[in-house]
Amino acid sequence: MYQYDEYDQRIVDERVAQFADQTRRYLAGELSEDEFRPLRLQNGLYIQRHAPMLRIAVPYGNLNSKQLRTLGHIARTFDRGYGHITTRQNIQFNWPRLEDVPAILDLLAKVQMHAIQTSGNCIRNVTADPFAGVAADEIVDPRPWCEIVRQWSTFHPEFAFLPRKFKIAVNGAKEDRAVIQIHDIGLDLVRNAAGELGFRVLVGGGLGRTPIIGEEVAAFVPWQQILNYCEAILRVYNLHGRRDNAYKARIKILVKALGVPEFARQVEEEFAHLKDGPSTLTQAEIERVASRFNDPVLSPLEQDAAYRARLAEDKAFAAWARRNVREHRVQGYASVVLSLKPYGVAPGDLTADQFDAVADLADRYAFGEVRSTHEQNIVLASVREADLVALWQDARAIGLATPNIGLLTDIISCPGGDFCALANAKSIPIANAIQDRFDKLDYLFDIGDIEINISGCMNACGHHHVGHIGILGVDKNGEEFYQVTIGGSQGNDAALGKVIGPSFAAAEMPDVISALIDTYVALRHDDERFIDTVRRIGVEPFKTRVYADRQPQRKPAHV
Amino acid sequence: MSDKIIKNGCVVEDERLTVKLAEGEAAADIAVPAGRVLVPLAVWQARRDELLARARSGEVGVWLAAGEDVAALAGDLEVLQLIALHFPKFTDGRSYSAATLLRKRHGFKGELRAIGEVLRDQFNYMTRCGFDALQPQAGRYTDAQLEAALASIGDFTQPYQASVKDPLPLFRRMDRGADREVQQ
Numbered sequence: 186m187y188q189y190d191e192y193d194q195r196i197v198d199e200r201v202a203q204f205a206d207q208t209r210r211y212l213a214g215e216l217s218e219d220e221f222r223p224l225r226l227q228n229g230l231y232i233q234r235h236a237p238m239l240r241i242a243v244p245y246g247n248l249n250s251k252q253l254r255t256l257g258h259i260a261r262t263f264d265r266g267y268g269h270i271t272t273r274q275n276i277q278f279n280w281p282r283l284e285d286v287p288a289i290l291d292l293l294a295k296v297q298m299h300a301i302q303t304s305g306n307c308i309r310n311v312t313a314d315p316f317a318g319v320a321a322d323e324i325v326d327p328r329p330w331c332e333i334v335r336q337w338s339t340f341h342p343e344f345a346f347l348p349r350k351f352k353i354a355v356n357g358a359k360e361d362r363a364v365i366q367i368h369d370i371g372l373d374l375v376r377n378a379a380g381e382l383g384f385r386v387l388v389g390g391g392l393g394r395t396p397i398i399g400e401e402v403a404a405f406v407p408w409q410q411i412l413n414y415c416e417a418i419l420r421v422y423n424l425h426g427r428r429d430n431a432y433k434a435r436i437k438i439l440v441k442a443l444g445v446p447e448f449a450r451q452v453e454e455e456f457a458h459l460k461d462g463p464s465t466l467t468q469a470e471i472e473r474v475a476s477r478f479n480d481p482v483l484s485p486l487e488q489d490a491a492y493r494a495r496l497a498e499d500k501a502f503a504a505w506a507r508r509n510v511r512e513h514r515v516q517g518y519a520s521v522v523l524s525l526k527p528y529g530v531a532p533g534d535l536t537a538d539q540f541d542a543v544a545d546l547a548d549r550y551a552f553g554e555v556r557s558t559h560e561q562n563i564v565l566a567s568v569r570e571a572d573l574v575a576l577w578q579d580a581r582a583i584g585l586a587t588p589n590i591g592l593l594t595d596i597i598s599c600p601g602g603d604f605c606a607l608a609n610a611k612s613i614p615i616a617n618a619i620q621d622r623f624d625k626l627d628y629l630f631d632i633g634d635i636e637i638n639i640s641g642c643m644n645a646c647g648h649h650h651v652g653h654i655g656i657l658g659v660d661k662n663g664e665e666f667y668q669v670t671i672g673g674s675q676g677n678d679a680a681l682g683k684v685i686g687p688s689f690a691a692a693e694m695p696d697v698i699s700a701l702i703d704t705y706v707a708l709r710h711d712d713e714r715f716i717d718t719v720r721r722i723g724v725e726p727f728k729t730r731v732y733a734d735r736q737p738q739r740k741p742a743h744v
Numbered sequence: 745m746s747d748k749i750i751k752n753g754c755v756v757e758d759e760r761l762t763v764k765l766a767e768g769e770a771a772a773d774i775a776v777p778a779g780r781v782l783v784p785l786a787v788w789q790a791r792r793d794e795l796l797a798r799a800r801s802g803e804v805g806v807w808l809a810a811g812e813d814v815a816a817l818a819g820d821l822e823v824l825q826l827i828a829l830h831f832p833k834f835t836d837g838r839s840y841s842a843a844t845l846l847r848k849r850h851g852f853k854g855e856l857r858a859i860g861e862v863l864r865d866q867f868n869y870m871t872r873c874g875f876d877a878l879q880p881q882a883g884r885y886t887d888a889q890l891e892a893a894l895a896s897i898g899d900f901t902q903p904y905q906a907s908v909k910d911p912l913p914l915f916r917r918m919d920r921g922a923d924r925e926v927q928q
Contacts, residue, residue, distance in 0.1 A: 190904050190920055203899045208864060216865075223835050224865055306835065321794070336914070342845050342872035343907070423841045424811070458849060461905040462914060470915045677855040739813025 186247040186554050188477050189297045196339065197294045200301055204228050205287035212284070220334040227307055227345070229300030230286055231606070238304040238604065239278045239286060242294060244292055245313035245331040245355070246274035246556040246564075250544035253555065255296045257540030259289055267651065268540065270525060270533040271646055272597060273352070273602075274312050274557045279604050292365070301339060307346045307436075308338035308419075312354045314362040315556040315564045318480060319520055320514045325374040325382060327357035327529075329475040330411070333466065334372075337412050344419045348426035349434035350356045351392070351419070364559065366390045366399045366679040367651060369436050375405065386420060388448070389440035392645035396439045402449045408471070410456075412464040415456035477497050481552040481567060486517025487520075489570035505577055505588040506674055517570055518653050522581055523563040524587040524595065527722045528620045531613040532598040533561030542583040548575045559648075560597055560636075562590065591627045593637060593702070594620045601641030602659065602665070604723060608641030610658025610665035615639055615694050622695040632702055636675070637714040651675045653716045654701060656694070667694055671701065671727055672719045685728045693735065745883040746890050750867070752876050753897060756888050762828075762859065763787065763806065782807045782828050782859070785816060792820075799823050807859060810838040814846045821852045827882070831860035832908075840873045847908040849875035864893035869899050874908030 189197075204224070213220040225231075229240035241256070248256075254277060259505065260268045263285050265276040271277055281289060293299055297664035301429065302309055311331045318326045334353055338344070344351075354363040357374040371387035383405045390399025405415045422436045440448045496503045511520040525533050535543070543563060547555050550572045551565035558564055563585070568576060589595045596619065600613045601612025616639055623629055632719025638652025642659075649655035655670035667689050670682030690699050702715075709718045721728070746795065749758045765771060773787035780803055786800040788806045790794065793851065798804040805826030817827065827846065829839035833876060839858065845868065846852040857877035858870050864885070867878055907914040 192904075192918065192920060196900060203896075215837075220834070220863060306837075339904055340869075340900055341905050342869040342903070343840045343868050344837070346835050346840070347775055420841050421843075428838075430837060463911060463916060466916075473915070473920060564762055592813060657887070700793050710753070 186249055186478060187244070187328070188479060190477070193336075194294075194297070197297070197299045197301075198612065200228075200286065200299060200340075201290045201294050204290060208283070223305055223346070223743055226305035226429060226707055227302055228286075228290070229303035230570055234676075235731040236280045237283050237286070239281050239289065239300060239365075241273065241276045241298060241300050242303050242310045243275050243298075243425070243557050244335050245311055245317070246315050246329060246558060247328070248555050248557065249296075250547040250553045252296045252298055253540050253544035253547065255292055255298070257537045257544070259292060260535075260537035260540060264537075267536045268604040269531065270535065270540075270557045270561045270563070272559050272561060272599065272646055274315075274559055275310055276557070277278050277600070279600070285517065291699055302351075306349050306351075307345050308321050308341065308347075308351045308353065311335050311338070312363055312368075312559060313350070314356060314358055315558040316362065316511065316520055316566065317357065317556075319513050319515075319518075319566045320358050320362075321514045322359040323357055323514065324359065324376070325357040327363070327372075327374060328476075330356050330374065330408075330473050332477075333412070333471070334415070336596060337415070338466070341411070341419075344423060347419070347423055347435075348428045349431065350372060351422075351436065353415075359474050361675075361677050361679075363680065364648070364651065364675045366401060367392055367396075367648070367675075370415065371399050372411070376403050379699070381407065384411050384414075386414065386418075389437040389445075389564075391435050391437045392648060392650050393435070394432050394643045395435075395437065396645070396650040397441065398679055398681065399437075400440065400445050401439075402445065402452060410460055412466060413459040413462060414456055416459055416464065417452045420455055421451045425451075432660070432736060434463060456653045479590070481566060483515040483518055485515055486569065486571075488517060489573075490575050492570045492672060501588075504630070506573065508588045508590045508592060509586070510573060513567065515567075518567050519570055519573060521565040521568050521573070521576060521580075522558070522590045523565065523585040523624050524589055524597045525562050525585065525733075526589055526620070527584050527587045528594070528624060530584075530597050530615055531600070531603075535563075539583055543585070546576065546579055549579070550733070560595065562595070587631060588626070591634050591636075593623050593632055593635050593698075594629060596620070596639060597652065598639040599641050599646035601639070601647075605646075606633070607644055608658060609660040610641050610667065611641075611691070612639045612647060612656075612658060615656060615658075615691060616665065618691075618695050619698050622699060632706070633714055637698070648675070649673075650681045651679060652682065653719070654698065659688055661688065667690055667691065669697060669701075669731075671724060674714070674716055683724050685724055686732055689735075695729055696734065700734045703726050704730045746880075746885050746887045747882040748887065749857075749877060749879040750890065750892055750894065750897075751878075752808070753894060755887070755894065758877075758879075759807075760805070776804070779803070781805070782826070782857075785809070785812055789816070796823060799825065803824060804857075805857070808839075808842065810836050810842075810860075812842075814842045814850065817852075818850050821850055821854070822848075824852075824854055826855045826857060827852060828857040828859045828877075829875075831858060831862060834861040834863050834866055840869060843873040843875055845907060864889075864896045867893065867896040868899040869898075872903065872905075872907040872909045908911070 189303035373385040387399035640647035673682030771790040802825035807828035
């Protein structure tokens with residue numbers, strides 16, 4: 186992964202010093218609550234339900250073993266022994282003390298990490314495909330481009346106080362695994378007819394209160410100009426985005442208000458001034474950044490006979506390999522997904538010991554590196570086939586080998602009302618209740634690929650709009666209810682789900698999911714995924730079944 | 745409590761009245777006080793001929809509200825010695841773009857002053873966007889605090905981006921070759 190040079194390190198060290206001083210002035214009463222809030226948010230520090238929450242940046246999901254051990258140490262020393270992987274590939278700690286945050290940032294800086302711009306109305310952590318650099322369907326490795334965007338957006342003096350938060354994702358593969366269509370800017374690496382590299386630029390995607398799929402603003406921006414083009418977009422947004430209403434302040438609202446052609450025209454007008462300016466990228470700069478990733482040089486290996494034999498004879502191993510092992514672009518290697526979705530655990534949580542153990546797995550089997558995914562799992566990008574059995578056994582020993590990647594229990598969930606001050610309802614207990622209902626592995630395999638996404642409020646951190654089944658926590662007269670959508674999807678054919686009807690009480694949710702799944706199983710064609718059945722037959726049959734099955738709600742007896 | 749401002753990295757006295765149009769007041773009618781003043785864009789536009797000499801001498805400067813288009817002053821940049829851009833709240837970032845445009849696109853060379861909710865934790869961003877004068881609200885800081893706040897201008901010594909202050913991005917400004925390793 187990317188290694189800092191002295192300038193990267195200096196910027197992070199200077200941030201640690203700056204924030205330590207800001208915290209000191211806040212605690213001394215020199216900075217008011219209102220003045221400190223945006224500063225701490227731009228350092229990932231929220232004041233939450235129980236304690237501060239610190240969100241640490243994991244640039245496009247890349248982590249090395251040294252960093253994982255530091256995260257384990259932080260979880261053990263400053264938190265209650267665990268951390269949480271977010272749907273934007275970052276890591277959150279839910280229990281640090283405000284006074285300890287400067288010390289935590291100092292520890293992070295020593296392993297080239299930080300919490301810069303993980304919250305606040307600024308450009309957030311850039312996200313990407315967790316299989317970047319190793320995916321068989323990759324056109325161009327997005328990581329150097331992500332790093333270039335990361336550097337450009339870090340402490341950009343003009344864009345630190347935007348109307349609202351701003352998220353950028355980069356895709357470089359045939360199948361988009363970075364969900365670029367739901368980002369403020371989605372950058373799609375493409376080649377034009379002449380074979381030259383550039384970016385298709387999408388703008389105005391986002392979930393939240395007003396979910397919108399991003400639209401193409403430029404079909405092809407030459408790679409040299411991409412920072413100039415992004416600067417043009419950000420300047421138009423910074424000057425003209427709404428600031429009177431936080432719910433209407435995202436760039437998607439500006440794009441909708443102006444219309445795509447007019448928005449694109451304003452960006453082009455601004456871009457004309459910036460084109461070929463000093464921020465124009467050079468081949469030397471791309472190569473310099475790319476060379477700092479120090480990727481292992483992988484030569485094709487013979488297919489491993491022992492691995493294949495084990496697949497044939499060991500059902501449990503084969504089940505894991507089928508769900509959690511992915512094709513690698515180099516023969517003889519594979520990518521492995523460690524599931525952070527075992528039964529009874531908050532999706533995406535890792536204990537301090539698991540952070541250390543994952544670091545050991547990375548060192549032993551994966552060249553010392555892992556990636557966090559927006560589905561809240563962990564990827565070991567390059568593992569020798571010959572090591573897969575040993576890796577599986579080691580991962581099982583630490584509870585990270587549940588063979589459920591892409592299955593019903595691989596649920597995406599925000600932290601919800603158990604932790605988050607914004608939430609209307611709890612998310613994690615709903616995820617756990619669904620996992621309890623579907624605990625038979627054979628049945629899960631039979632149901633096949635399906636994505637359930639849960640958000641505790643309409644801020645949509647759990648990306649419920651793009652779940653095949655989306656669950657949204659809502660407040661009804663002070664009680665927690667859940668609205669269900671179906672038919673959403675991420676990827677190349679990203680779509681927003683449709684609401685099936687009135688919302689449900691928490692206790693009803695496992696039955697609701699069962700009714701949706703039963704409908705699918707009854708009506709599916711051979712080899713048809715849940716989402717494809719929904720697309721073919723529409724929402725109605727699912728809706729009818731769910732509400733027909735619904736038990737009238739019993740009033741609790743007075744005792 | 746201080747009513748000083750920061751100019752080119754130094755704390756200095758700078759008494760100057762900021763004229764505001766009250767509700768119902770017309771730019772053409774209000775009395776522009778004698779002495780050093782900042783007048784709203786609307787007053788400047790309505791009274792340009794009358795104020796021209798005072799603007800040339802630097803006695804009169806023009807201030808723009810956040811969101812007012814700096815292009816409105818494009819024809820006056822040779823005349824004006826001082827332009828101020830207002831921050832209604834420190835979280836309203838429009839004047840960063842306005843400052844950048846005034847300096848880079850329109851080539852304004854005079855004093856560019858940040859007024860309104862101007863706080864030390866934004867000094868670094870402000871100076872990088874071309875502000876050379878920073879005017880916190882009177883009374884926000886003590887003289888000692890304002891002196892201490894000068895340090896914030898230099899919070900980041902080698903930023904990544906090109907900006908007004910650093911015309912080149914880091915990769916063109918410094919050698920970032922392979923010999924620049926961090927020892928861990």
